[in-house]
Amino acid sequence: MNDNIVDTITKGDYKYGFVTDIETEVIPKGLNEDVVRLISEKKGEPEWLLEYRLKAYRHWLTLKEPNWAHLSIPEIDYQDIYYYAAPKKNSPKSEKDIDPELLKTFDKLGIPLEEQKHLAGMAVDAVMDSISVKTTYRENLAELGIIFCSFNEAVKNYPDLVKKYLGTVVPYTDNFFAALNSAVFSDGSFVYIPKGVRCPMELSTYFRINAAQTGQFERTLIVADDDSYVSYLEGCTAPMRDESQLHAAIVELVAHDRAEIKYSTVQNWYPGDKDGKGGIYNFVTKRALCKGISSKVSWTQVETGSAITWKYPSCVLLGDNSVGEFYSVAVTNNYQQADTGTKMIHLGKNTKSHIVSKGISAGLSQNSYRGLVKVSKNADGARNFSQCDSLLLGDKCGAHTFPYMDIHNESAIVEHEATTSKINEDQIFYCNQRGISTEDAVGLIVNGYAKEVLNKLPMEFAVEAQKLLQVSLEGSVG
Amino acid sequence: MSIEQSYIDIFKQYRDVLKRNSGAPMDALRDAAFESFQRRGFPTRRMEAYQYTDMKEAFAVDYGMNLNRIALTEDFRCEVPGINAYLFYVVNDTFFCPPESEKYLIELRKKGVSIGSLREYSETDPELVAKYYGKAAVCGTDAIIDFNTAFAQDGFFLHVPKNVVIDKPIQLICVMSGNVPMLGTQRNLIVLERSAQAKLLLCAHTRGEWEQLSNRVTEVFVGENAIYDHYKLENTHSKSISVANLNIRQQSGSEIIVNDLTLHNGLTRNRIQIDIDGEHCQTTLSGMAIGDAKQHIDNTTLINHHRPNCKSRELYKYVLNDEATGAFSGKIMVAEGAFKTEAYQTDRNVCMSPNARMYTKPHLEIYADDVKCSHGASTGRIDETALFYLRSRGIPEEEARMLLMFAFVSDVLDNIRIEAVKDKIRMLVEQRFRGELSHCNSCGVCK
Structure with a gap:
C-alpha cells in the first residue's frame, strides 16, 4: 500500500x-x-x-x-x-x-x-x-x-x-x-x-x-x-x-x-x-x-x-424476552487508544443479544474490543451472537479482542466470532482496475466494512458518521 | 500463618536437602525462583490469568512433600500396555523405569538419545541440562513456575540428537501415589535437536483416594525442522488437583501437535505456552475435557507468534454435566513484524445440566497488519433436531445423545497422529460417556 x-x-x-x-x-x-x-x-x-x-x-x-x-x-x-x-x-x-x-x-x-x-x-x-x-x-x-x-x-x-x-x-x-x-x-x-x-x-x-x-x-x-x-x-x-x-x-x-x-x-x-x-x-x-x-x-x-x-455500553436483560443490541465502529489513528465493547448480562428467560463490533486501527494506535456475555442460572433459552472484526491499516498499529463468556445455564446458546486482517490487495487491485484510485478504493472498502453498523444509525447521523469515517481515515488506505 | 509462609518455612528448612537431591543446574535457579515466589505469593483470582481457578485453595491442604526422597514401599507394577510404546513412569516426581523397559533405555541410549531421570542427567551431564533448564518456563514470569523451580528435584528428561527419529511413541505414566495427602513437584525437560522426531504420550494418573496435588512443569525445545507430538491424558479422581505448565519453544520449520485430554479429575489447571521463535513453523494445539460431578477444568493457553510466516491452529472442546465447571482462556499474540501469520482458534462447549458452568475467554492481541487471525467460541447444548433425527430412526435417546457427544469431540481426537493411541483414546472416551469408566484404576491405558 x-x-x-x-x-x-x-x-x-x-x-x-x-x-x-x-x-x-x-x-x-x-x-x-x-x-x-x-x-x-x-x-x-x-x-x-x-x-x-x-x-x-x-x-x-x-x-x-x-x-x-x-x-x-x-x-x-x-x-x-x-x-x-x-x-x-x-x-x-x-x-x-x-x-x-x-x-x-x-x-x-x-x-x-x-x-x-x-x-x-x-x-x-x-x-x-x-x-x-x-x-x-x-x-x-x-x-x-x-x-x-x-x-x-x-x-x-x-x-x-x-x-x-x-x-x-x-x-x-x-x-x-x-x-x-x-x-x-x-x-x-x-x-x-x-x-x-x-x-x-x-x-x-x-x-x-x-x-x-x-x-x-x-x-x-x-x-x-x-x-x-x-x-x-x-x-x-x-x-x-x-x-x-x-x-x-x-x-x-x-x-x-x-x-x-x-x-x-x-x-x-x-x-x-x-x-x-x-x-x-x-x-x-x-x-x-x-x-x-x-x-x-x-x-x-x-x-x-x-x-x-x-x-462499554451494556445491557442488563432483566425482563423476560428482552433484547439487547450493540453495534459499534471504532476507528483509531495516530496515538489513539481505544478499549471499548459491551456487556450483555442475561438474567431473564428467552433474552437475546446481538453484538457487532468493527474495529479499524491505523497509525500507531491500539484498538481493543472487550466484551462480556454472561448468562445467569435462570436465564433459560438465552441467545447471543457476537461478531467482532478488526481491520488493520499499517504495520505499527494493534488490534485486539478480549471477549469473555460466562455461561451458567445449559439451555443458552452463545456464539462468538472474530477475525483480524488487513485490506486485501486483491480488492484494491480490483478497484484500481476499474479506474478507482487506491485512496477511494480504501474508502469504499472501509465503508463497506462498517456498513452493517452505519445502517443502524438514524439517517441524519449515518451521513455524518460516514463523513467522519472518511475524515478520520482520509487518504489512508481508505 | 499464610499458606505461602508454610511453604517458605519448608523451603528454608530443607534447602540443603533440596540441593543434595538434585543436580547443579537445577539447584542454580532455585534461590532466584524461591525469592520470586516469596515476593509474589500464590496467584489470586484477582489476577487475569488465574481468574477462574483458586490456586491458594489448591495449595492450602497440608500435603506431605517427599523432599528426602524416601523410596516408595509400594510395589509398583503395570501390565504391558495395549499400545506399542516405550513405557516409563514418573511416580510423584521420581523417574522410574520398570524392569521390562530397561532394554528400551539401552536401545535408545545407543542411538545417542539421552532419556531418563532429570535428576540423574543434571548430575551426569550438567552442561546439557543447564543449556535448556528454565529457558522455556522462565522463573520470575509466573508464581507457579517459580514454586516448581524452587522445589523441583526430579522428573523426566529426553534429549534427541539431530536427525534421530524415535520410531515408537514414548509413554510416560505420571502417577501420584501415597497413603497421605501428597504434593509432587515434577519437572520434565524435553529437547529435540535439528530434524529430530519424537512422540510423547503422557498419562496422568493417581493411586489411592487421598488429596493429591501434582505440580508439573514441562519444558520442550523443538529444534529446526524437528517434529514433536505431545499427547496428554488425564484420568484421576475427584480429590486430585493438577497444576500443569507446558512451555514449548519452536525453532524454524518445526512442527508440533499438542493434544490435552481430560477425562476424570478433581481440579485441573493447565497452562500451555507456545513461543514460536522461528519462521515457517506449524503449530496444532487442541484439547478436550469431559466434566461431571464437581470437576473443574481450566485450560489457559498462549501462543506467541514472534516470527513471520507461521501457522497455528487451536481447537478446544468441553462437555460439561452435573456441577462441572469449565474454563477456557486462550490467547494468541502476534508480535510486531510477524507478518503472514495465520492463527485460528476455536472453542466449542456443550453444557448438559443446569448447574454446569462454562467460562470462555478467547483473546487476540495483534500488532502486525498482514495477518489472518480468527477465533470462534460457542457454548450451547445438543442440537435438538439432530437428536430428533436419530430418535426418529429408532435410536434410543440415551444412545443418540451419546453418539452426538462423541461426534462433537471426535475432531479433537482426530488430532492424534498415532493410530493405536487414537483408537485406545476413542474407546476410553466412549466408555467415559457411557459412564463405564469410573476413574484411574479402570482406564486401562497403562494396563
Whole structure:
C-alpha cells in the first residue's frame, strides 16, 4: 500500500478544533467536599441530591483507577481539573437571548438549534462544558407528555422521577469514574417517555467541552415507560488543546415492559495531534436496564475521536424476552487508544443479544474490543451472537479482542466470532482496475466494512458518521 | 500463618536437602525462583490469568512433600500396555523405569538419545541440562513456575540428537501415589535437536483416594525442522488437583501437535505456552475435557507468534454435566513484524445440566497488519433436531445423545497422529460417556 496514502489519511484534520470565546464561569480547581457542595449549591439542588453526591465522593476516595484495560493511561491529577465550568450568560428565555457566540459554535457544529433547522425535525439539547444550553422543541414534545430537558431542570421539576431512577442502573459504587461522575456531575439530559407513546422525532444531545483544563461530567437518564419508543442521538466535539481533558459521563437507560430505546452516539472528541499530544480521555459508563418484559435496547456507536476511550455500553436483560443490541465502529489513528465493547448480562428467560463490533486501527494506535456475555442460572433459552472484526491499516498499529463468556445455564446458546486482517490487495487491485484510485478504493472498502453498523444509525447521523469515517481515515488506505 | 509462609518455612528448612537431591543446574535457579515466589505469593483470582481457578485453595491442604526422597514401599507394577510404546513412569516426581523397559533405555541410549531421570542427567551431564533448564518456563514470569523451580528435584528428561527419529511413541505414566495427602513437584525437560522426531504420550494418573496435588512443569525445545507430538491424558479422581505448565519453544520449520485430554479429575489447571521463535513453523494445539460431578477444568493457553510466516491452529472442546465447571482462556499474540501469520482458534462447549458452568475467554492481541487471525467460541447444548433425527430412526435417546457427544469431540481426537493411541483414546472416551469408566484404576491405558 502506498505510504503517502497512509500519511494523508493519518493527517486527516480535526475540523471541530475551534475554541469559542465565551465568557465562562468556573469554580476553583481541585476536588474536595466543598467543591461538591459548591456545585450542588450552584445548581440549587435539593438536599437528597447533595447527599447522593457526597456519598459518591466519599466512596470515590476509597477507589483506585481501573488498570485492567489494554490502555496506557498517563497519570491523571484529579486536583488539577476544574470540575465546573459554565457559559456565563445562560438560562435563555428565547433563542434571541442565547449568547451569539454560542449560537455560532453550534452553527459550526451543525446543530439544528435555530428555527430554520427545525426542518431537520430533531429536538436538541446542547450541553456545553457542563451546562445544558438549550433544549429545542420542548413544547411539541410536552403535548405528548414527553419530558425532554436538562438534568438540572428535571431535578427541579420532576424530582420524584429523577429520585426514582437516578443511580438505579449505574450505582455510584459501580466503578471509579462512575463514582467521580456521581459526585461532580453538572448537567446532562433527562428523557421520560410516558406509557404507550412513540416519540415522533429523534431526540438529540450535543456535548462540547470548550473551557480549558475542565473536565466534563454529564449525566443522561432516559426512562421509557410501558409500550413506548424513543430514539436518542448523542454527538460530541471538543477544541484542540495541548493538554488532555477528562470526560467521565454516565448514561442510564431504563426500558419498561415492551418499551424500546435506541441510543446512538457519534463520538468525535478531539483525538490529540499526530504526536499524541492532547486529546480527550473518554471514560464513560453507559448501561441500560431492560427492566420490563419484551423490552429492547439498542446501542449504536461510531467512535472516531478521543485520545483514550474506555467505554462499554451494556445491557442488563432483566425482563423476560428482552433484547439487547450493540453495534459499534471504532476507528483509531495516530496515538489513539481505544478499549471499548459491551456487556450483555442475561438474567431473564428467552433474552437475546446481538453484538457487532468493527474495529479499524491505523497509525500507531491500539484498538481493543472487550466484551462480556454472561448468562445467569435462570436465564433459560438465552441467545447471543457476537461478531467482532478488526481491520488493520499499517504495520505499527494493534488490534485486539478480549471477549469473555460466562455461561451458567445449559439451555443458552452463545456464539462468538472474530477475525483480524488487513485490506486485501486483491480488492484494491480490483478497484484500481476499474479506474478507482487506491485512496477511494480504501474508502469504499472501509465503508463497506462498517456498513452493517452505519445502517443502524438514524439517517441524519449515518451521513455524518460516514463523513467522519472518511475524515478520520482520509487518504489512508481508505 | 499464610499458606505461602508454610511453604517458605519448608523451603528454608530443607534447602540443603533440596540441593543434595538434585543436580547443579537445577539447584542454580532455585534461590532466584524461591525469592520470586516469596515476593509474589500464590496467584489470586484477582489476577487475569488465574481468574477462574483458586490456586491458594489448591495449595492450602497440608500435603506431605517427599523432599528426602524416601523410596516408595509400594510395589509398583503395570501390565504391558495395549499400545506399542516405550513405557516409563514418573511416580510423584521420581523417574522410574520398570524392569521390562530397561532394554528400551539401552536401545535408545545407543542411538545417542539421552532419556531418563532429570535428576540423574543434571548430575551426569550438567552442561546439557543447564543449556535448556528454565529457558522455556522462565522463573520470575509466573508464581507457579517459580514454586516448581524452587522445589523441583526430579522428573523426566529426553534429549534427541539431530536427525534421530524415535520410531515408537514414548509413554510416560505420571502417577501420584501415597497413603497421605501428597504434593509432587515434577519437572520434565524435553529437547529435540535439528530434524529430530519424537512422540510423547503422557498419562496422568493417581493411586489411592487421598488429596493429591501434582505440580508439573514441562519444558520442550523443538529444534529446526524437528517434529514433536505431545499427547496428554488425564484420568484421576475427584480429590486430585493438577497444576500443569507446558512451555514449548519452536525453532524454524518445526512442527508440533499438542493434544490435552481430560477425562476424570478433581481440579485441573493447565497452562500451555507456545513461543514460536522461528519462521515457517506449524503449530496444532487442541484439547478436550469431559466434566461431571464437581470437576473443574481450566485450560489457559498462549501462543506467541514472534516470527513471520507461521501457522497455528487451536481447537478446544468441553462437555460439561452435573456441577462441572469449565474454563477456557486462550490467547494468541502476534508480535510486531510477524507478518503472514495465520492463527485460528476455536472453542466449542456443550453444557448438559443446569448447574454446569462454562467460562470462555478467547483473546487476540495483534500488532502486525498482514495477518489472518480468527477465533470462534460457542457454548450451547445438543442440537435438538439432530437428536430428533436419530430418535426418529429408532435410536434410543440415551444412545443418540451419546453418539452426538462423541461426534462433537471426535475432531479433537482426530488430532492424534498415532493410530493405536487414537483408537485406545476413542474407546476410553466412549466408555467415559457411557459412564463405564469410573476413574484411574479402570482406564486401562497403562494396563
